[in-house]
Amino acid sequence: MTRRGAVSPLFSLKVPATTANLGSGFDTLGMALTLYNIFSVSRLLPEGEFTCEVSGEGMDELQDARSNMVVKTYLRACQEWGLPPRGFHLESCNAIPLNRGLGSSSTAVVAGVRLAALIAGRDIPEAELLRVATLIEGHPDNVVPCLAGGMTVSCWDGTSLRYVKLPALPDDLYVVAAVPDFQVHTEDARRILPESVPFKDAVFNVSHASLLCAAWAMGRWDLLRVGMDDRLHQPHRARLFPGGEEILTRIRQHPDCLATAISGSGPTMIAIVKGPAGQLSSEMCRIFTAGGVASHFFVLNCSASGTVVERGQA
Amino acid sequence: MNSRVKIALDRDCIHAVLLGLPNVPGVAAGIFSALSERGVSVDMITQNTMRGGRSDLSFLLRRDRLEEVIPLCREISARAGAQGVSFATEVAAITVRMEVRTEARAAEMPRALAKIFSTLASAGANVEIINSTLSGGNGAQGPFPAESESPCIWVTVVCIVSLTRAEEGLTALREAFGVC
Numbered sequence: 088m089t090r091r092g093a094v095s096p097l098f099s100l101k102v103p104a105t106t107a108n109l110g111s112g113f114d115t116l117g118m119a120l121t122l123y124n125i126f127s128v129s130r131l132l133p134e135g136e137f138t139c140e141v142s143g144e145g146m147d148e149l150q151d152a153r154s155n156m157v158v159k160t161y162l163r164a165c166q167e168w169g170l171p172p173r174g175f176h177l178e179s180c181n182a183i184p185l186n187r188g189l190g191s192s193s194t195a196v197v198a199g200v201r202l203a204a205l206i207a208g209r210d211i212p213e214a215e216l217l218r219v220a221t222l223i224e225g226h227p228d229n230v231v232p233c234l235a236g237g238m239t240v241s242c243w244d245g246t247s248l249r250y251v252k253l254p255a256l257p258d259d260l261y262v263v264a265a266v267p268d269f270q271v272h273t274e275d276a277r278r279i280l281p282e283s284v285p286f287k288d289a290v291f292n293v294s295h296a297s298l299l300c301a302a303w304a305m306g307r308w309d310l311l312r313v314g315m316d317d318r319l320h321q322p323h324r325a326r327l328f329p330g331g332e333e334i335l336t337r338i339r340q341h342p343d344c345l346a347t348a349i350s351g352s353g354p355t356m357i358a359i360v361k362g363p364a365g366q367l368s369s370e371m372c373r374i375f376t377a378g379g380v381a382s383h384f385f386v387l388n389c390s391a392s393g394t395v396v397e398r399g400q401a
Numbered sequence: 402m403n404s405r406v407k408i409a410l411d412r413d414c415i416h417a418v419l420l421g422l423p424n425v426p427g428v429a430a431g432i433f434s435a436l437s438e439r440g441v442s443v444d445m446i447t448q449n450t451m452r453g454g455r456s457d458l459s460f461l462l463r464r465d466r467l468e469e470v471i472p473l474c475r476e477i478s479a480r481a482g483a484q485g486v487s488f489a490t491e492v493a494a495i496t497v498r499m500e501v502r503t504e505a506r507a508a509e510m511p512r513a514l515a516k517i518f519s520t521l522a523s524a525g526a527n528v529e530i531i532n533s534t535l536s537g538g539n540g541a542q543g544p545f546p547a548e549s550e551s552p553c554i555w556v557t558v559v560c561i562v563s564l565t566r567a568e569e570g571l572t573a574l575r576e577a578f579g580v581c
Contacts, residue, residue, distance in 0.1 A: 182484035
């Protein structure tokens with residue numbers, strides 16, 4: 088969409104937020120959500136020349152084209168595929184909170200990779216787009232659902248990617264994302280994890296992640312709570328921010344709550360809810376407030392379509 | 402400074418933000434028509450200026466209608482082509498209403514506003530959204546002629562603050578303005 092009288096962009100990408108890990112599925116499971124960043128290329132520029140306009144989330148930090156993640160990813164993808172790196176003017180309208188565990192940086196990675204193919208006019212298959220996006224991001228659990236949509240299971244061995252898209256969460260199940268007013272950097276959240284885990288904890292996670300995938304595929308939503316139990320990362324990361332542990336344990340007891348988890352590496356907490364979401368969402372924010380942190384929340388659905396491209400008139 | 406001041410605290414509001422609405426004619430009309438059809442009361446409407454042809458639109462709703470307004474706002478957001486909708490329930494609105502002499506408005510308004518915000522800051526109440534309006538008085542307000550013969554106007558300032566600091570903010574403002 089554009090202002091009346093404004094020039095229609097050449098390409099506009101509507102790229103969804105994602106919630107990764109979903110408890111037991113560390114670096115493996117992820118789901119696209121109905122909250123979006125929009126990236127538009129309004130004009131092409133000479134090779135290597137880039138300009139950016141960022142509005143909304145991150146508008147103070149992300150204006151510099153040289154350090155903009157979309158531009159950096161675009162250049163890397165062009166290099167990977169041997170494409171000429173045409174410059175462009177990029178407009179980013181960001182609604183996804185930055186560094187809160189809702190896959191904001193993954194939207195930039197997916198946009199950069201997708202733009203490389205679009206601008207060069209190359210029809211690159213989804214699997215190859217995702218291989219390069221995962222190579223850049225380092226893990227697949229955000230970028231795969233971000234591009235492909237829905238709920239995805241991904242395996243990445245450092246060079247090759249395999250993924251399966253499961254049925255989307257039904258529309259009468261909601262994902263409440265309670266977002267506290269501070270940032271956790273993925274690197275810090277990874278540093279707190281142990282080098283190794285006891286064998287019984289590894290077995291615990293294999294069985295629970297398997298149960299979660301099977302339950303999801305069969306629509307056994309009653310098993311989400313158990314299937315999302317985790318011993319690899321959440322017990323460590325929930326201590327990184329006030330309210331994390333309490334939301335994991337207390338909110339899951341709510342009668343409308345099917346499951347709770349840390350979204351990505353946090354600090355956003357998610358609850359999968361059946362029924363009215365207001366009371367439960369307010370309770371999640373009250374727990375953050377009790378820990379001295381302001382917060383707000385989103386009530387979202389699973390985005391089945393993933394990244395959507397609109398082409399303007401050249 | 403001012404002859405009469407009233408201060409009130411509203412703990413029963415929630416704050417909704419429609420994020421990244423397309424900046425085209427008719428969007429706001431569609432949103433407020435939909436809210437009106439459901440009899441939802443809306444207060445303190447604020448539209449942020451953004452680039453890229455999109456803008457955020459926020460407003461206050463009543464807490465007791467939370468379960469009803471969440472799906473309604475989600476539906477409106479999707480229909481209007483917004484990027485999403487967020488809600489904040491841990492907020493409160495502090496309203497300061499003061500009478501200022503029309504002829505002294507230019508000098509007194511900035512002083513009064515500074516006093517409100519510095520008082521809230523010293524009480525640890527960070528102001529997240531500010532809205533101010535003028536009413537009454539015998540002077541023109543923007544393009545509108547004088548509303549009355551009164552030599553005074555009413556200045557109303559609404560501040561959205563965290564629910565946890567709202568009581569401290571209210572007490573500090575009452576002390577600062579000498580309101581019981």
